[in-house]
Amino acid sequence: MSRPANLAAVVEALVSPRVTLADRSQPAAQHLAAELGSGARALELDARDEEPVAPAIATVLVLDGRLRAA
Secondary structure (H helix, E strand, O other): OOOOOOHHHHHHHHOOOOEEEEEOOHHHHHHHHHHHOOOEEEEEOOOOOOOOHHHHHHHHHHHHOOOOOO
16 A cells, blocks of 8 residues: 655644554554654554454553544
8 A cells, every 4th residue: 555755744644643553464554664664653443343443543642632533
């Protein structure tokens, strides 16, 4: 999957300085988090399995105080 070259700038402009990236692939999420900088964290999450979704949302709310999904 290709991403715009300026993805980091777009994310920084649209979201808070903290962003949690959820992906089925932890390495992919970590790679993108590293590109975005110190305010980004990676979370392995397969949303096709409902069980881990609620705890993941709770974690984001505790760490960031809010949740915006895209």
